[in-house]
Amino acid sequence: MTQAENNAVMYEVKDGVAKLVMQSAPVNALSRALRMGLIDGVTNALQDDSVSTIVITSSLPIFSGGADISEFSGGDLSPMLPEVLDKIEHASKPVVAVLPGPAFGGGLELALACHHRITFASNKVGLPEVNLGILPGAGGTQRLPRLVDAQTALTMIVTGKPTPVTKLPGVFDKISETPESLLADTRDYLSSLNGSNAIKRTCDITLSMDEKTQAVFDAVTQQTQKTTKGFYAPLKCIEAVRGAYTLAFEDGLKNESKLFLACMATPQARAQQHFFFAERAAGHVNDFDKSTPERAINRVAIIGAGTMGGGIAMNFANAGIPVTLLELKEEALEKGLALIRKNYENSAKKGKLTQAQVEARMSLLSGTTAYEDLADVDLVIEAVFEKMEVKKAVFSTLDSVCKPGAILASNTSTLDIDEIATATSRPEDVIGLHFFSPANVMKLLEVVKAEKTAPDVIKTCMKMAKKIRKVAVLVGVCFGFVGNRMIEPYGREANRLLLEGASPEQVDRVLTEFGMPMGPFTMGDMAGLDIGYYVRQSRQEHISHDPAYGAVADRLVEMGRNGLKSGRGAYQYEPGSRVPIPDPEVLDIAKKEAHRLGVKQRSDISDEEILVRVMFTLINEGACILEEGIAAKSSDIDVIYVYGYGFPVYRGGPMQYADEVGLGTILDKLVTYRDQLGDYGDMWLQPSDLLISLAKDGGTFKHYQK
Known part of the structure; x- marks a missing residue:
């Protein structure tokens, strides 16, 4: 030997x-x-x-x-x-x-x-390069089709999904x-x-392109064109695999190499590879190290069994962690547990769970109407009404009943965690865990560290997120933290553009063509316009200097037009349908509000103006967040926006997109519209100091270190 x-x-x-x-x-x-x-x-x-x-x-x-x-x-x-x-x-x-x-x-x-x-037999293999904006570049597009049928090869390479080896007998x-x-x-x-x-x-x-194989290519191409808009690599994957059937092996390899290099040179590849690293970097923070201990999370409690509380509870049950749901009324508790069961039963109907798995997860869930029953939990997450006095009352009670060392977390989406912590005698145990709705589906978790949150609490929550299959991003305390703070100017400018003469469908079209899953007006209707209305009411001290702020949205809510749930919002909806239908009445409301407020309506609002004012102001707010240290790095903001708001991954997130466009361009466009909009521009479209300094020096958000 x-x-x-x-x-x-x-x-x-x-x-x-x-x-x-x-x-x-x-x-x-x-x-x-x-x-x-x-x-x-x-x-x-x-x-x-x-x-x-x-x-x-x-x-x-x-x-x-x-x-x-x-x-x-x-x-x-x-x-x-x-x-x-x-x-x-x-x-x-x-x-x-x-x-x-x-x-x-x-x-x-x-x-x-x-x-x-x-x-x-239980192993899996795959060619996931398409998820990095590229294609297999070492013969994968030429060798795999020689061992499996065209449909299997194309599906594996175009989707990048892992495949059980038992479905690949030709390979093994x-x-x-x-x-x-x-x-x-x-x-x-x-x-x-x-x-x-x-x-x-x-x-x-040797392979050849017969009629049957050509039909497979045509069908896969058609489907790919529908489902991968904005991405560059998927169609190039098909083109490379086609070479296995139409070219000699060596020529097929050369064609694959050429297409691989073409993919590598695209902004999509740069964005997708940036995001690959960004997601992994989100877990690397400076607030703890390897020597920092973790607290055990063996039992969890959720305050509030509504849609959000129930969704949060499901995450822990899915991970095998017992959960106690607390509601003050038995009826609300039973309703919440019934909704969780319904969600699990629906998953079972779709074949995602067995009935035994449904019962196993439900067995981990229990309910109570008494705070005293939370005495032995290791983590409690409050998911009650978004009002400070309500939250503080809950935390005061938790402080008196929970054992020493229990982590007290709030699911607030906007409120000050530091103020919530003052309701307890143990602010070091208080943290924000902001789940996104629906909480049992969305991958993002904003972990909000307060001024006095202990390092071991931060570490425990970041590690716990992995156990419940969430992507955790650590952020600081401010209104809306990172995600909701940035969505505020996004929605503000969309509503202002409506007041100035744009239609909801034009604004939404520009943003969906950019790659967002839905435009701001459709998103508002789906969430409920009353939610934004109550947020504006609670923030009057910050927005009262602009009497036109959210004016049209406010009128819609006051008219009972709360969105999809009421059948009318920025759009109207047929009973039982989620398809938005343009409503001329909304334009009339906007016209009347503009006249009342002295805002001149225009018919020349361009798609570029919409994109700059809605998307570039969001990016500008991200720059402020970065400069203030609310986010530790720009890639954290990108992870939040891709996973929390559906920002297109082929653009890498808002900050990566800004770097790709060039911060000088972002600044110039913002300044142009600020100056054109007079007093309103001076009020709301001022570029951040960080954006100005980085643009001046030719810098990027990616390389910024506070």
Whole structure:
């Protein structure tokens, strides 16, 4: 037996088999060191006469997570992954990939270049490059179609979703029943190899485009055009896979490489890769370190069993954590628990849960009308009416009944956590946990640290978010925190534009064409216009200097036009329908309000003006938040807006989008409309100091450090 070792790949020879064991934690990212280890190992095995077979496997519970995308920024990348895979595929001795866990991206491409592939039945593999705005660039679009049918290959590559290996029999030569039987099955499989079947090169398989295959391409293309508007890579994925059927293998690889480089050069790829890192960076904060202890969260209580409270409770039940729901009236409690059961039953009807899972989750939920029953909970989350006096009364009671060390959290979306904390004798235990509605669906969780929140409370909540499958972003205290504070100027300018003569449908069209899932007027109708009305009423001290602030929206609410739930809002709705229908009466209301307030209406409001005034003011507010330290980094704002508000991920978030456009351009456009709008512009469209300074220096939000 001979053995050699480097940091990324261990090489050993035993009984005629050369094993190349990838061991680059945590996911065997195909870094330059790992690629060199693979190519050196294959070279050594081919030169060793005692070796008859080569096995590539992993010491980790994953085969490989794919490319090391931190290398995309450049540097010495030799040998490139295609060079490594070409060496493997054209090896003169059989090369067998043994997958002890998932293989994604370049990891699957590595396996596809081997002559044989072995794994176990519950494993999954995938080519998720499209989620980074690119396509498989190491032969994945050419080798996968040679091993599976066109529909499967296209679906995997265009959607990027993981696929069970049992649905890929053409890819795997042997699928063990269990991970435990993989070693023995591999040994048997290797012993069965002989001269006639030892080397099976995927590149030797020839394909052609027949009518049936062409129909599959046409159908997938049509569906992709509908579902991936704004993204660049999905259609290029289809184009690359088409090359597997219309070009010789080598030409197909060249075509794939050309399309890969075209994708890499797009703002969509930059945005999607930015967001990939942004999501991971959100968990890296300076408020605690590895030595900071965590508090145990074994039992949770939720105050309020309404839509939000029930949704929050479901997150914990889904994670196997017992939850007590508190309502002051038994009727409200029973209604809340019944709604949770209904939600779970609906999931079961859709096949997402078994009935046994429904019952298991419901068994973790209990209800009470007595605060004393919360004496032993580790975390309590208040989700009651959004009024300060109500919140403080709840926290005062919690302070008296909850055990020492219990974390007291508020789900407030706008109110001052520091003031809420004054209702307790333990402000260090108080924190904001702002879930987004519907709380059992939305991935975002704003974790709001108050002035006196203890580091171990912050750490516990950030780690807890992962357990309940949320993406947590740590923010500071101010009105609306990050997400709702930024949405305020967004909605303000949309409503002002309506007052000035734009129609709700024009404003909404501009924003949906930009990539938002719905425009501000549709969003307001769906949420209920009365919600914004009550927020404006509570903020009169901040907006009273502008008598026209939200004027049309206020009139709509006062007329009983609260949105979808009342059948009329900024739009009108047919009974039972969510489709907004333009309503001329709204324009008449806007015209009358403009006349009353002395606002001149215009017929020349351009799409550009709408985008600048609605979206660029949102970005400007983000700059203020960054400068104030409410958000630690611009990428945190991007994560909040993609996951909390549906900001298009192919733009990377508002701050990444601003960097892409150029902060000088953002500033110039804002100043242009500020100056055109006179007193109103001076009041509301002033660029932030940070935007001005960064634009002047050619800087970016991404590289700003407070």
